[in-house]
Amino acid sequence: ETPVKFTLDWKFEGPAAGFLLAADKGYFKDEGLDVTIDTGNGSVEAIPRVSTGTYQMGFGDINSLIKFLDEDPSQKVKAVMMVYERPTFAVVGRKSLGVTQDPKSLEGKKLGAPPPDGAFAQWKAFKDVAGIDDSNITIESIGFPVREPMLAKGDVDAVFGFAFSVVLNLKAQGIADDDIATILMAENGLNLYGNAVLVNSDFAAENPEAVKGFLRALAKGFADAVANPEEGVAAVLRRNETLDSDIELERLHMANEMNIKTPHVVDNGFGGVDMERLGASIETLKVSMGLKGNVAADQVFDPSFLPSKEERMLP
Amino acid sequence: MTHLVFIDDVDMRYGGADGTLAVSGLTMRVEKGDFAAVVGPSGCGKSTLMKLVTGLHIPQAGTVIVAGQHVTKPVSIVGMAFQNPTMLPWRTTLENILLPLEIVEKHRHRLRAHRKDYVAQAENLLELVGLKGFGAKYPWQLSGGMQQRANLCRALIHQPDLLMLDEPFGALDAFTREELWCVIRDLHAAQGVTIILVTHDLREASFLADKIFVMSARPGRIVREHRVPFARPRDLDLMYEKEFNDLVHQLHGEIATARMAA
Amino acid sequence: MTHLVFIDDVDMRYGGADGTLAVSGLTMRVEKGDFAAVVGPSGCGKSTLMKLVTGLHIPQAGTVIVAGQHVTKPVSIVGMAFQNPTMLPWRTTLENILLPLEIVEKHRHRLRAHRKDYVAQAENLLELVGLKGFGAKYPWQLSGGMQQRANLCRALIHQPDLLMLDEPFGALDAFTREELWCVIRDLHAAQGVTIILVTHDLREASFLADKIFVMSARPGRIVREHRVPFARPRDLDLMYEKEFNDLVHQLHGEIATARMAA
Amino acid sequence: MTIVTERPGTPAVSKPRALRISWVRAAPWLYTIGLFLIWELLVIALQMPQTILPAPSRIFQAIVQYWSPIWKNSLQTLFTTTLGFGLAVVGGLAIGLFIGWSKTIYAGLYPLMIGFNAIPKVAVVPILVIWFGIGTIPAVITAFLISFFPIVVNVATGLATIEPETEDVLRALGARKIDIMLKVGVPRSMPYFFGSLKIAITLAFVGSVLSETVAANYGLGNMMSSAQSQFNVPLVFAGLLMLAVEGIAMYALMAWIERRMTGWAHRSTMAH
């Protein structure tokens, strides 16, 4: 068996169900892999973990990966499978504070942003494509632990974050469903990809079969998570007993709906990318993240390990 | 009674009912103006006696009367000095000497207004013990002997009726000690204060005191009281005279017996 | 030369070229088997003298020869004892006494194999100083006087040719001190070891020593050497005899003069 | 631990003595209960939502509800903490002796250590993760890094306070530096060493929890950060409470060890 250490983007929560199911149902084992899945500390931190070879594979934000490779193209990491076909990047506000589904409603508001947040990183590009005038917008730098409580208290009018985290956390804070306004950046002109499976390029070069097997198993895992979210949530709860299964189920539903089983995926299968769109998103990132122009799409994403399209269709 | 200190059949036990019985059946009288010395084997309760007189400890049985009053709380008419000078290192020598005035009821309210008088008084005392001009120095800038002199000044500043000295010269070398004997002798002569001196040094007791109380081993009580016959003022050369050595020899024998008995 | 300790015209200055000149022109000889005492005003360089003899300090000028060898590094043929007993509190008294054996080259390699012999020897010493049966106790379980006795045992365990005592009895009460005088007196008689004793107490020096060296004030040198005429063995009652007091009186006068000169 | 004893005025044989001792015994419990009571009342009075500051009753409820994960994660944290603390003990002792060995080494390393100490260890954890992956190892190392400093400083201080006379006695016998170090330096610094363990163990907890928060699948730190991201604030506080309890327990253990191992220092005059 080939040992593979895999790092998630975040803790064991609903959206990680696909990975955990692949492990629990023996899909990895069937491919001759001995996979350890570790929690992560943000979809950005997964990238250096993989590039240094501490983890052979991981799950991280492809936009950050582009930025990472742009800083230093010699880094040994690339994406091999797209999981969030649309990024979960969102600005979530409260209707009672004057924020609606319309991005323009953010003008003149106070927005809370954790500096390491992936959604906030796209703000520059997003405000351009959505035509927001930010001259009256104040941005407060607030950490993850206080993001939703501050929004709930009304200290800020909207916050940046992953839709499925922020919305559910807001509900946990006692904010009513119909008070929450989610502005998904991908639905408002920001044409980016989201989180992808990463691999250490040295590992991929030495064990191409292992990587292929891993992705095959993963496709099955995600298919199961889409088909049977309850089973997915059970796998998550096995690893963290303190979670609330209803909330995780809802979180998984949201991820499936908004990010994983998107219309494009339904048509073209799970896991692949459109190289042109990826190239375009690199152009977008030049605006939002100030890329130097050191990377091209084919350096970032390597589709050669993907299983066939049939194996990648989601139920 | 005309006794300044009157101790009658006192028992004092430390640390509860089954603790150490430090003194038992202790009876002792000191008159106003006396210079009394207390000698005895180590651990016999000499320091305990001091604390009984000053009201730092209250006996379980017996009577302690100081200046006509039953002692039930610390009496503020005494000055004390210990072997360790216990000067506060963050105050100058002068400020150290003035410390009792900040505490004793009688003086604390007058201190601010009459500070100049008090300082003058302290400087008088400093001159008396041979420390003129050292008031502004810190204690740690003085030698051990000088600190002990300042300590005496502190014990005297509030003009106590009674001066209690617990082995004040134990840590000093022989010559400095003799110098301070003379200082104390002169203080006693000049100020007429009553002094009780606890000491291990029989020659010190014989040279300075009018009365020497010899204590038994623990539990301590007074086994013998000597009148010291030498005329005042006394000179250091007294110590090389035969009668002096005979007195010391006798005291020595008595304490040796008291130790044996223990 | 048959002198065990030979100090000739020694200058010793602390802390660099413009530091304190502690002793200057110091000349002194001690013969094997002698009991020498060094007295002098405080700060005159008595402890410095001890450190010169033991090789803890090397003089800037002059010669120090101990047991026929120029002293250029610590000599290991001496035992030392200070006023402060410096027992290691984490070792039992016996282990403290055995400490020098773990260090001195001659013994350290033999210690493990011959431990029993050495322990027996230590217990002999303990008995000699009146501490039989206290070997297993920790130093802090002993009184000050008992610690000082153990300290003497430690100084003697490696059978040094020379025993250096720097005010070993300064912190003790008068009676304990007299007891230890007798202990030292008997040790000297029994073991024939050469002893140099530094002290402030002129009676101690007169009672114990064969020769008394009187030092001047700093920078110290020997101003006078006395032969002590009293026959051995000496008894404590000697101290109440006239000749004894005369010697003490004379020494007293000499040191007073030396102090004045400073 | 107070400047005033019950001597003045009261006879030394006093009945209330036994009573007073038991007050001192009871005080920690009384104060703890008092704290919880005030907290509870404050929460009720101010109508704090439990996502901001849950009442103690709610926290205890969370402890009962989540007892199984709390227990497992506590054990994990205790394990990493103890391991890191163990390393700090060994390393701190060694470095402390090494530093105390020479003035120059001391002068050279001390500022570096201060500088390192002023750096928040959270910043170091990601680097550790990159080298060692997540989980037990970075937590152990963080616990080590955060807790070895007080041990080093204390051991070096112990060496510095050796009485020069003790040294003279040994040097006069021809003792070498290493002899003095082994016979006197090491035992002499033991009370200081054991004294530092109490501080070190609490810091070790902080370190391992910190690291678990950022990089671990298990442990109280992970549990709390996951609960935090779920806004299960009572569970966060339950974790904090467990930490406080573990911290106090280990502190008490260290205090006990200190008393056992260095009784001589407290009974002899050598203690400060």
Next chain:
Amino acid sequence: MTIVTERPGTPAVSKPRALRISWVRAAPWLYTIGLFLIWELLVIALQMPQTILPAPSRIFQAIVQYWSPIWKNSLQTLFTTTLGFGLAVVGGLAIGLFIGWSKTIYAGLYPLMIGFNAIPKVAVVPILVIWFGIGTIPAVITAFLISFFPIVVNVATGLATIEPETEDVLRALGARKIDIMLKVGVPRSMPYFFGSLKIAITLAFVGSVLSETVAANYGLGNMMSSAQSQFNVPLVFAGLLMLAVEGIAMYALMAWIERRMTGWAHRSTMAH
């Protein structure tokens, strides 16, 4: 600070003395330079990418390049730290004296403080932010919370080590508890108090940076966490370096104040 002095064998008037003192002086610089050199070489030898562990040369380059933000943020952090530290000084002194006042209070509060100390302050920051908003206030409070403990403990220890004879002298004069406290207790605990400031100030840095990382628009903590998310690792390390420098500088300042204010304690026999 070492058990061996240059006494044995060398004449006391020794030429090399001046030289040796300057070695001790130079040691901190030499060791620092040595550390950077080894680090640089290690990075080159192991071919570390700068996104993981940048070489010192790269860090210095980042310091020059980003000097303006580094400088501004450093000032902000220094400001919050100093403020929190100032509060800790006042509060720690007050609580220390209060605790030292009575055995019962001491027994009651001490375990609570240990428990609180075992809680990582990161967990407390979110609560502070919710109460006080982001920015300076929570940073100041975190710095306060993390740094007041050593001050309290030291002040209480100072009170506990008053010589009973000094107390007796005053009590025999009829001094009340408050007199003894003011005349002896407070000044007596000052050396301990000033001694604790050195530790407290480094902890205060840790606290304010921690809080800035979670919730602030300015400060080194905020700068480092944004740099981290930009993969600008040299800037992160530049921030850490600045922190270390500020920490050492403040430590030195506190050590200087300690020497100035409590000279008597070092010159008298009272300092252990």
